[in-house]
Amino acid sequence: MWSKTITGNFAGMIHGLNASQLTDQVLRRSKRMILDTLGVGLLGSSTEVCHKVIHYSKIYSTNTSSTVWGHSDVRLPPLYAAFANGVAVHSMDFDDTWHPATHPSGTVLPSLVALSDTLSEKKKISGLDLLLAFNVGIEVQGRLLRFSSEAHNIPKRFHPPSVVGTMGSAAAVAKLLAFDQFKCKEALAIAASYAGAPMANAATQTKPLHIGNAARHGLEAACLASLGLQGNNQILDMESGLGAFYGDYTPQVLPPLQSYSWLLDQQDVAIKRFPAHLGTHWVADAASSVRKHLVGSDDPLPVSKIKKITLKVPEAQYVNRSFPNSEHEARHSFQFAACTALLDGSISVQSFNRQNIFRPELKELLCKTQMEHPSDNKPSFESLYCEVSITLQDGDMFSERCDTFYGHWRKPLSKEDLEKKFRSNASSVLSLEATEGIIETVNHLEEVEDCMVLSEFLKGTQSTQELPQTISLS
Amino acid sequence: MEIETPLEKEKFCRQMRKALITLARSPRTEETVTSSFASFIHGVRPEHLSAIVRHRSKRMILDSIGVGLVGSTTRVFNIALQYCQELYSSNPISSVYGRKGLKLSPTLAAFANGVAAHSMDFDDTWHPATHPSGAVLPALLSASQMLPSVSKPNGLDFLVAFNVGIEVQGRLMHFSNEAHNIPKRFHPPSVVGTMGSAAATAKLLSLNESQCAHALAIAASLAGAPMANAATQVKPLHIGNAACLGFQAALLAARGMEASPFILDDIPGCAGFNAFYGDYQPKPLALPANNHKLLLEKQDIAFKRFPAHLGMHWIVDAALSVRNLFVNYSHSFSPSLIHAIVLRIPVSKYINRPFPESEHQARHSFQFNACTALLDGEVGISSYTDSSIHRRELMELLAKVVVEHPEDNVANFDKMYGEVALILENGDVLTGRCDTFYGHWRKPLSRESLLKKFRTNASYVFPENQVNTIITTVENMENLPDSSQLASSL
Numbered sequence: 004m005w006s007k008t009i010t011g012n013f014a015g016m017i018h019g020l021n022a023s024q025l026t027d028q029v030l031r032r033s034k035r036m037i038l039d040t041l042g043v044g045l046l047g048s049s050t051e052v053c054h055k056v057i058h059y060s061k062i063y064s065t066n067t068s069s070t071v072w073g074h075s076d077v078r079l080p081p082l083y084a085a086f087a088n089g090v091a092v093h094s095m096d097f098d099d100t101w102h103p104a105t106h107p108s109g110t111v112l113p114s115l116v117a118l119s120d121t122l123s124e125k126k127k128i129s130g131l132d133l134l135l136a137f138n139v140g141i142e143v144q145g146r147l148l149r150f151s152s153e154a155h156n157i158p159k160r161f162h163p164p165s166v167v168g169t170m171g172s173a174a175a176v177a178k179l180l181a182f183d184q185f186k187c188k189e190a191l192a193i194a195a196s197y198a199g200a201p202m203a204n205a206a207t208q209t210k211p212l213h214i215g216n217a218a219r220h221g222l223e224a225a226c227l228a229s230l231g232l233q234g235n236n237q238i239l240d241m242e243s244g245l246g247a248f249y250g251d252y253t254p255q256v257l258p259p260l261q262s263y264s265w266l267l268d269q270q271d272v273a274i275k276r277f278p279a280h281l282g283t284h285w286v287a288d289a290a291s292s293v294r295k296h297l298v299g300s301d302d303p304l305p306v307s308k309i310k311k312i313t314l315k316v317p318e319a320q321y322v323n324r325s326f327p328n329s330e331h332e333a334r335h336s337f338q339f340a341a342c343t344a345l346l347d348g349s350i351s352v353q354s355f356n357r358q359n360i361f362r363p364e365l366k367e368l369l370c371k372t373q374m375e376h377p378s379d380n381k382p383s384f385e386s387l388y389c390e391v392s393i394t395l396q397d398g399d400m401f402s403e404r405c406d407t408f409y410g411h412w413r414k415p416l417s418k419e420d421l422e423k424k425f426r427s428n429a430s431s432v433l434s435l436e437a438t439e440g441i442i443e444t445v446n447h448l449e450e451v452e453d454c455m456v457l458s459e460f461l462k463g464t465q466s467t468q469e470l471p472q473t474i475s476l477s
Numbered sequence: 478m479e480i481e482t483p484l485e486k487e488k489f490c491r492q493m494r495k496a497l498i499t500l501a502r503s504p505r506t507e508e509t510v511t512s513s514f515a516s517f518i519h520g521v522r523p524e525h526l527s528a529i530v531r532h533r534s535k536r537m538i539l540d541s542i543g544v545g546l547v548g549s550t551t552r553v554f555n556i557a558l559q560y561c562q563e564l565y566s567s568n569p570i571s572s573v574y575g576r577k578g579l580k581l582s583p584t585l586a587a588f589a590n591g592v593a594a595h596s597m598d599f600d601d602t603w604h605p606a607t608h609p610s611g612a613v614l615p616a617l618l619s620a621s622q623m624l625p626s627v628s629k630p631n632g633l634d635f636l637v638a639f640n641v642g643i644e645v646q647g648r649l650m651h652f653s654n655e656a657h658n659i660p661k662r663f664h665p666p667s668v669v670g671t672m673g674s675a676a677a678t679a680k681l682l683s684l685n686e687s688q689c690a691h692a693l694a695i696a697a698s699l700a701g702a703p704m705a706n707a708a709t710q711v712k713p714l715h716i717g718n719a720a721c722l723g724f725q726a727a728l729l730a731a732r733g734m735e736a737s738p739f740i741l742d743d744i745p746g747c748a749g750f751n752a753f754y755g756d757y758q759p760k761p762l763a764l765p766a767n768n769h770k771l772l773l774e775k776q777d778i779a780f781k782r783f784p785a786h787l788g789m790h791w792i793v794d795a796a797l798s799v800r801n802l803f804v805n806y807s808h809s810f811s812p813s814l815i816h817a818i819v820l821r822i823p824v825s826k827y828i829n830r831p832f833p834e835s836e837h838q839a840r841h842s843f844q845f846n847a848c849t850a851l852l853d854g855e856v857g858i859s860s861y862t863d864s865s866i867h868r869r870e871l872m873e874l875l876a877k878v879v880v881e882h883p884e885d886n887v888a889n890f891d892k893m894y895g896e897v898a899l900i901l902e903n904g905d906v907l908t909g910r911c912d913t914f915y916g917h918w919r920k921p922l923s924r925e926s927l928l929k930k931f932r933t934n935a936s937y938v939f940p941e942n943q944v945n946t947i948i949t950t951v952e953n954m955e956n957l958p959d960s961s962q963l964a965s966s967l
Contacts, residue, residue, distance in 0.1 A: 055732050160748040165698065196667065196706045196715060200698035201740070203749030209695050209736035212729075216699065227714075230556045234711035243827070244705030247662040320746030
């Protein structure tokens with residue numbers, strides 16, 4: 004249905020898209036995203052930030068309830084389940100990243116899963132329903148990000164998931180609940196009043212809350228819309244609407260529904276191989292490569308032989324930290340990533356343990372690290388590169404460059420490696436059966452009749468193995 | 478800084494590390510704006526409240542309760558309440574305005590009551606522009622009921638916490654020149670109100686200094702709603718959310734959640750609180766001990782006489798004065814004698830609406846309020862009902878309105894004026910002007926007028942004796958042994 008306003012246009016899209024329009028590529032990519040997101044959420048459910056949030060959310064216990072991933076003993080109202088699970092997903096900065104920059108899945112999947120949990124008694128939600136709603140939530144985010152050229156670069160003012168993620172969550176829920184066009188519009192309008200968190204809280208313990216809040220506030224906005232609350236039905240059109248979050252804002256209409264082309268079709272996501280800011284993945288790959296010039300993969304790095312380490316990276320203030328003081332800072336530090344990869348050959352979940360963050364060999368390397376910001380190195384996940392150069396005491400110099408790390412959308416993870424990441428994450432809190440169960444379910448999501456099965460696995464109701472605690476809670 | 482040799486570099490590293498550790502371990506010597514706010518919130522005591530501040534803040538509390546009570550009869554409030562009840566039924570310990578016997582969990586009660594406070598745009602307004610009390614009071618009322626009976630804050634503690642919430646809002650707004658004018662991008666209560674609520678509840682809950690700082694930072698990640706939703710049904714949620722989310726931030730901080738220690742400082746390349754402003758120049762707060770004067774002492778609040786945007790109050794007073802002239806001139810109010818109505822108002826898109834269609838739009842329309850005042854000789858709660866909004870006589874008058882934006886009429890609540898000129902069919906022109914309406918901080922409501930407003934509002938839900946009890950309680954707030962009594966009486 005044609006609409007005079009962009010807001011109406013979006014509402015029409017949310018309302019009108021149906022499963023038959025999901026292409027194979029979109030289906031495949033979105034299932035990969037769902038699997039990865041569940042995995043990082045399960046892993047993240049055991050972090051300190053998540054514990055605090057669950058503790059806090061218990062104020063709100065009630066009869067209507069949803070699963071908290073990886074916690075069979077806790078039920079929370081859907082809003083707080085979405086909040087807690089969203090926090091879990093972003094707790095270690097291990098979740099997917101898109102271009103233009105945001106973390107799309109973590110703001111959408113938790114609200115959908117939480118809602119499907121509660122609806123199951125009254126109305127069955129099929130895997131296809133979930134997939135469609137999920138993709139609507141992703142699509143809305145991508146479209147909104149394209150309304151501002153600011154959005155193409157690593158952000159400086161507002162953390163993108165807190166802006167577009169909230170809108171995506173509202174849209175996804177509106178789709179799942181089959182809102183009419185008017186309610187879709189209102190859900191978007193109300194959601195805008197919840198959007199927006201400043202970048203300064205990135206690299207702190209509060210950053211994961213940006214995703215948790217986006218998920219729950221989008222869900223809340225949709226709930227309020229369903230109760231008849233009304234906002235500004237030109238919220239996406241106005242500079243004083245969603246435009247408030249951007250310096251430049253030029254909204255555009257969406258393509259017509261009949262031959263809808265999904266952004267996820269044209270632009271895949273990046274999946275992380277270790278839990279840190281995406282920028283560090285280029286650094287890690289370059290550092291691992293240059294390390295090979297110095298030693299064999301199993302041998303220790305001769306730290307004292309190194310005189311200077313130079314990183315050529317784009318300018319990005321909040322990932323530029325010479326001496327990170329916490330796990331959150333370590334995940335947002337080019338320098339830390341380079342030195343860890345040089346020391347150990349690669350970066351893993353364990354690299355961000357307290358012991359590893361403060362090891363003396365690492366500090367020694369950090370002291371020798373300098374940064375350069377070549378003018379051709381733009382702070383955009385589409386075009387940035389990293390060069391790591393090592394100068395030895397004897398004057399020898401080695402350099403390696405990474406343009407595209409493994410996991411980036413130009414070089415996506417293989418199915419095996421994606422599942423390997425999921426298994427490694429999920430097995431920290433779930434049994435083998437549940438882990439495999441989720442892989443199986445998501446791989447065939449479009450054929451699943453009732454999504455409840457997903458929540459059942461996520462709970463961990465099957466007996467959980469006692470695993471050694473490899474993630475230290477600092 | 479040139480660091481050439483490894484030795485120099487090592488030395489530099491050691492010095493850096495030492496400095497960082499020193500910084501982290503001695504908050505008292507820190508110069509950051511953020512930490513000065515945390516110190517203030519943590520350190521301020523009842524003795525720092527001057528008599529003027531006490532007096533003014535009690536007036537604000539009373540007015541805020543009143544508008545909340547009448548607001549509890551609105552549709553938007555009912556939606557918010559229904560939502561809270563459907564989703565949460567446990568931990569019901571906090572009272573909801575005008576709903577005896579109903580309790581909600583504390584942050585949700587704050588949400589609902591905050592929505593009530595702003596539901597009719599009847600709540601107080603400050604300069605620089607925001608609605609300070611509605612974002613703070615509901616959170617404090619709920620929080621006061623949350624604490625165990627052995628450590629209930631008394632009335633004085635409550636007043637201190639309230640003033641902390643107001644003061645933080647005022648100080649933050651002074652960091653930006655943008656904030657001095659009627660807002661265009663973010664609705665101020667959603668920005669500073671959230672911070673104020675976090676500060677106030679942190680104070681009431683006696684968080685330590687570090688927790689106070691984190692509460693502010695967590696709140697910043699929950700702040701900020703765009704102006705486009707003003708003049709819609711969602712606008713009241715901005716205050717509801719400010720109260721609720723600021724409260725949540727404090728609760729999270731109490732449970733150890735940590736956030737950026739530089740949230741209020743200006744760190745180039747990575748926005749903190751300044752994300753919400755185009756220009757931002759933060760300054761540290763003086764500690765209370767060093768003669769810190771609360772802003773409320775220097776700058777009073779405006780209370781509204783009818784439930785509409787503050788700007789409407791100038792135009793209504795101007796319209797009433799020209800109406801008097803007109804009635805004296807032609808011995809009755811005869812709209813047919815009027816050719817055109819000229820409104821001289823500042824430029825502000827969201828309050829310039831020729832033909833408002835909903836009550837929310839009507840409360841944000843210079844044209845509507847001027848014409849209502851001309852037609853009826855007064856403006857009140859009932860002026861915004863559906864039938865009033867769509868009256869034929871009103872529509873006819875609205876059609877005669879022309880708007881002008883004189884250059885000297887700045888969109889600023891301290892400087893603006895309103896002028897209404899009636900151009901009659903016979904060519905005569907009558908003009909009424911208002912520079913300072915009754916209720917503005919330059920011409921504050923008398924005690925009688927304020928109580929009259931409160932009584933009118935509160936009697937929508939309470940019998941007379943209960944109304945009087947609340948008045949007495951608030952006026953003697955400092956002597957109240959248990960401040961949760963106030964909340965339970967609502």
